[in-house]
Amino acid sequence: MKSIPLIRAALFATVLGAASAASAVAGTYNITVDKIRFDTGEFKKTGVAYNKSQTPTVLRVKEGEQVTINVTNNLRESTSIHWHGLILPFRQDGVPGISFNGIAPGQTFTYRFPIKQAGTYWFHSHSGFQEPDGAYGAIVIEPKGGEKVRADRDYVVQLTDKHPHSGNRIFRNLKMSADYYNRSQRTLEDLVRDSRADGFKQALQNRAMWGRMRMMPTDIEDVQGFVPLMNGKSTRQNWTGLFKPGEKVRLRLINSAAMAYFDVRIPGLKMTVIQADGNDVQPVTVDELRISVAETYDVIVQPREAKAYAIIAESMGRTAMVRGSLSPQQGWAGLVPRMRPKPLLTMADMGGMMDGMDMSGMDHSAMTMSSQGTSMPEGMDHSQMDMSGDMEDMDHSQMDMSSDMKGMDHSKMDMSGGKQEMDHSKMDMSGGMAGMNHSARDSKIGEFYAPGSGLIPSAANGGKFLSYNDLKAARPLYRDRPATRTIEVRLTGNMERYIWSINGVKMEDADPIRLKYGERVRFKFVNETMMSHPMHLHGMWSILDTGKGKWDPIKHTVSIAPGTTVYTETEVDATGQWAFHCHLSYHAEAGMFRKVIVEGGPA
Amino acid sequence: MKITYLSAFGAALASMIWTPAAAEPVIWGFQAEQLEYRFLEGEDALVWDFDALAGSDELRFVWRSEGEVGESSGDFEELENQLRLQMPISTFFDAVVGIQASMPNGVPDRYNAVVGVKGLAPQWFEIDADLYVSDHPYFSFEAEYEALLTNRLILTPSIEMTLPLKDDAARDQGAWGPTFEIGARVSYDLIDRAVSPYVGVNYERSFGKTSNMLRTAGEDKDAFSVVVGTRIMF
Numbered sequence: 001m002k003s004i005p006l007i008r009a010a011l012f013a014t015v016l017g018a019a020s021a022a023s024a025v026a027g028t029y030n031i032t033v034d035k036i037r038f039d040t041g042e043f044k045k046t047g048v049a050y051n052k053s054q055t056p057t058v059l060r061v062k063e064g065e066q067v068t069i070n071v072t073n074n075l076r077e078s079t080s081i082h083w084h085g086l087i088l089p090f091r092q093d094g095v096p097g098i099s100f101n102g103i104a105p106g107q108t109f110t111y112r113f114p115i116k117q118a119g120t121y122w123f124h125s126h127s128g129f130q131e132p133d134g135a136y137g138a139i140v141i142e143p144k145g146g147e148k149v150r151a152d153r154d155y156v157v158q159l160t161d162k163h164p165h166s167g168n169r170i171f172r173n174l175k176m177s178a179d180y181y182n183r184s185q186r187t188l189e190d191l192v193r194d195s196r197a198d199g200f201k202q203a204l205q206n207r208a209m210w211g212r213m214r215m216m217p218t219d220i221e222d223v224q225g226f227v228p229l230m231n232g233k234s235t236r237q238n239w240t241g242l243f244k245p246g247e248k249v250r251l252r253l254i255n256s257a258a259m260a261y262f263d264v265r266i267p268g269l270k271m272t273v274i275q276a277d278g279n280d281v282q283p284v285t286v287d288e289l290r291i292s293v294a295e296t297y298d299v300i301v302q303p304r305e306a307k308a309y310a311i312i313a314e315s316m317g318r319t320a321m322v323r324g325s326l327s328p329q330q331g332w333a334g335l336v337p338r339m340r341p342k343p344l345l346t347m348a349d350m351g352g353m354m355d356g357m358d359m360s361g362m363d364h365s366a367m368t369m370s371s372q373g374t375s376m377p378e379g380m381d382h383s384q385m386d387m388s389g390d391m392e393d394m395d396h397s398q399m400d401m402s403s404d405m406k407g408m409d410h411s412k413m414d415m416s417g418g419k420q421e422m423d424h425s426k427m428d429m430s431g432g433m434a435g436m437n438h439s440a441r442d443s444k445i446g447e448f449y450a451p452g453s454g455l456i457p458s459a460a461n462g463g464k465f466l467s468y469n470d471l472k473a474a475r476p477l478y479r480d481r482p483a484t485r486t487i488e489v490r491l492t493g494n495m496e497r498y499i500w501s502i503n504g505v506k507m508e509d510a511d512p513i514r515l516k517y518g519e520r521v522r523f524k525f526v527n528e529t530m531m532s533h534p535m536h537l538h539g540m541w542s543i544l545d546t547g548k549g550k551w552d553p554i555k556h557t558v559s560i561a562p563g564t565t566v567y568t569e570t571e572v573d574a575t576g577q578w579a580f581h582c583h584l585s586y587h588a589e590a591g592m593f594r595k596v597i598v599e600g601g602p603a
Numbered sequence: 604m605k606i607t608y609l610s611a612f613g614a615a616l617a618s619m620i621w622t623p624a625a626a627e628p629v630i631w632g633f634q635a636e637q638l639e640y641r642f643l644e645g646e647d648a649l650v651w652d653f654d655a656l657a658g659s660d661e662l663r664f665v666w667r668s669e670g671e672v673g674e675s676s677g678d679f680e681e682l683e684n685q686l687r688l689q690m691p692i693s694t695f696f697d698a699v700v701g702i703q704a705s706m707p708n709g710v711p712d713r714y715n716a717v718v719g720v721k722g723l724a725p726q727w728f729e730i731d732a733d734l735y736v737s738d739h740p741y742f743s744f745e746a747e748y749e750a751l752l753t754n755r756l757i758l759t760p761s762i763e764m765t766l767p768l769k770d771d772a773a774r775d776q777g778a779w780g781p782t783f784e785i786g787a788r789v790s791y792d793l794i795d796r797a798v799s800p801y802v803g804v805n806y807e808r809s810f811g812k813t814s815n816m817l818r819t820a821g822e823d824k825d826a827f828s829v830v831v832g833t834r835i836m837f
Contacts, residue, residue, distance in 0.1 A: 168628070171628065172630060172632060173795075175630045175632075175660075177796065180795075180796055183755070184754065185751055185754055186751070187754060188750065188751065189752075189753065213725075214723055214725060214727060494694055496723060497660060497691065506660075589628075
């Protein structure tokens, strides 16, 4: 099973294994892959679905079960199903070209594998753009001995971003014009508004600065114009989960979107997060959480009033929203709140690009640092700021630092943390430049957004917003040990050309990453782009380094925010070859993808 | 000379087509920056300027066509077709090599080799700079900017300069006498970015030796027009 289990756990497992072997269940499931007509209530569109249904199929199995899944391809093109987050033999992982050859039109492929885990997962096509076109479903695995957290109701809440265009068309349009779907760009109206707020000169200088880099602070969602669906239903179609007041309801949140991150909340209810990516976590109660593409979170809520509560999933870029309901009866609907304002990226989100880019044209004269609202120590000195890369010709001369800030000494500034001696987030560097972080590479473990990032979320009610830092494994799967080596994974890209890559190399030009069975590798993700990337390693767990040692959460998908460095560790305990990629469909297709080969180990 | 360009281009094209299938899908598309009716002082005209492209991130094959047809005469005032190969040379710029055939009515045909750059300059200026090489060489420069009035209503000012490097008497082109064309078009993205109808103005004027040659030939050195048309991208 696992290569390095706790000794006690191993003994326990042996005993349990012997017991369960006797009572091992075997289940057979059938899934058809069909072309169907989707109706979002806003538009109709032909797409791909499982079992001819716009409502995602939920595969319910039990831990320890030996499953047989017959997948019949009724499409005119090849298909595949990848079991996202499941630990299984690599031939069963369902990635064409890596695990198998795909499922030809008209054929039935039989997957056979043992279920070695419990929790909420999902499945989707790994062929072309069938997943954005609708080919996804949910997996719910009941643990041996039943659910550890008692709940009266148990619902899958699966999100997607249904687009009126087909995946192929979207990809081609993005290649033709990377901003094709960005309808949140800054306009003349915004310039007028910013001029009123900051003065015309500053507003213009801010535009000029972004323009010089040919970057857009609005590049948060590169595919807009979608209608988000919850369990296949739009706001108008109002997916409803029933409850009786006082009952505990378990919601299994799954983000199956092609491109959109969602911020999820239920106004009037606290959510207690009990599981992330299928692995139980120590319960943490929040008001809102952000679910990256391909992640899952299980939450417990307890609605006490006999009224409809709205489940709100707002896209991170605030371009779209879906409302479902928890209600004592069908036909009731929770209130749809007004969408919150669109965020803008800041220079902090550019942090990672500074190193890789030639910034020679950058003129910092647009930076106007005022002392208002800042608490900067005196004696600042820029001389020791480490701005690596080609930063020559930077013109600091016109930086307007008011007189009381003379002689500031930046050498004491901890640019990586940003919260030690100086609070960058409160620095008014004008026009959304708060908290420039020039050394994203050194950002501390546990900082999952660049300090001053425009993407830092906050709860709609001012309460608690879940952070990766809040996640603590309930039961560590592995002994905590030092990694044998570190593999650097720089997330790179050219937004204008819509080319996405790892370490500057696209999938088609890249060699596979080779791992050795039994080793523990540390992945160092450095996001040098302006977009968030949910990185997904198939076949093995990604232990997210939040600095909590053995309590670090165990995930299958980890979001790397712009301008940040994030570490994960993987116990290499699954032989064969696996996919490793950004789970944003169009980024993966454009090249942010690698094959991982695990050498050695049991065949 | 002509044959050399053609065969070189053909070889390059062939090598592209016969490359084993790449993992990534072939990128293709069509983009008409201008497809418009020009209301002119004399004869009105139908004008187009489009790129049809296919290829990959590393190499794109582009058919560029520009033309102007007299509304009543049906004469081609301008007819220019180019086959171009475009490959990235920096983050934001592509190098271009290709061939061009210019075959309007009433003047001798011209064939040129093209070398140039195309890309996005700081502050979002879309740039095309091309050197046309033959016995009648000239340089052309185009810049375009998209100012978003709203996210769908877009003002596009543009400037185009053609600079003959040698005299071409048959075409009233005088060495170092540039012709400028400036335009401003307000478009509205009606269907995605696929169909964006616009209205605008366009002004063309020649200077220096070219202007003198046009005057001698009894032609106008400038032309103002109101334009109505649509941008197309798919």
